[in-house]
Amino acid sequence: ETGVTQSPTHLIKTRGQQVTLRCSSQSGHNTVSWYQQALGQGPQFIFQYYREEENGRGNFPPRFSGLQFPNYSSELNVNALELDDSALYLCASSLPQGPAGELFFGEGSRLTVL
Amino acid sequence: ILNVEQSPQSLHVQEGDSTNFTCSFPSSNFYALHWYRWETAKSPEALFVMTLNGDEKKKGRISATLNTKEGYSYLYIKGSQPEDSATYLCAYNTGNQFYFGTGTSLTVIP
Numbered sequence: 001e002t003g004v005t006q007s008p009t010h011l012i013k014t015r016g017q018q019v020t021l022r023c024s025s026q027s028g029h030n031t032v033s034w035y036q037q038a039l040g041q042g043p044q045f046i047f048q049y050y051r052e053e054e055n056g057r058g059n060f061p062p063r064f065s066g067l068q069f070p071n072y073s074s075e076l077n078v079n080a081l082e083l084d085d086s087a088l089y090l091c092a093s094s095l096p097q098g099p100a101g102e103l104f105f106g107e108g109s110r111l112t113v114l
Numbered sequence: 115i116l117n118v119e120q121s122p123q124s125l126h127v128q129e130g131d132s133t134n135f136t137c138s139f140p141s142s143n144f145y146a147l148h149w150y151r152w153e154t155a156k157s158p159e160a161l162f163v164m165t166l167n168g169d170e171k172k173k174g175r176i177s178a179t180l181n182t183k184e185g186y187s188y189l190y191i192k193g194s195q196p197e198d199s200a201t202y203l204c205a206y207n208t209g210n211q212f213y214f215g216t217g218t219s220l221t222v223i224p
Contacts, residue, residue, distance in 0.1 A: 042215050103212065
């Protein structure tokens with residue numbers, strides 16, 4: 001087990017709604033990144049937070065936003081949900097060790113948008 | 115957008131068979147290549163991190179090699195066991211962003 005926990009594990013929303021996903025990082029890790037895995041795809045980088053500041057963003061629209069708290073836990077918020085937002089959302093924590101640093105993943109939150 | 119490709123997409127092998135998969139990635143501006151193992155209903159777990167051309171890593175029956183000049187990495191599993199059944203993901207690391215392939219789904223038939 002990695003010590004990274006995500007909630008909720010599953011949820012269903014309708015188009016236009018908003019969703020908040022939560023992640024508690026592994027103890028001692030100050031960096032959290034979020035990934036979206038759509039069906040048949042590999043995980044796609046959404047953004048990364050380091051010490052409460054966004055520290056890199058992938059090719060996702062502004063309606064995907066995030067927060068990192070002083071205890072390094074994090075939230076992913078998605079506004080104006082679209083059908084294509086249906087996916088598994090993975091959170092990963094790490095230390096800022098550079099390219100060789102590994103990611104420690106949670107089990108993911110599976111979002112279904114109807 | 116960096117393109118990381120994995121092949122095959124899926125394979126089924128008999129228990130005891132050895133197998134290997136491929137990950138190809140951009141050969142320019144290489145930083146690190148990661149392999150993750152992802153069992154169903156669990157979280158992806160790191161297998162190997164490789165940073166230097168020619169790196170070879172081994173963990174039990176699983177090993178990996180890296181060729182940064184031509185942009186590929188191989189993952190080998192010797193004597194596959196049913197517990198090796200999982201999706202194997204490779205990821206190209208640029209320093210603050212990981213680019214994942216779509217994974218190779220391995221099923222080991224007892």
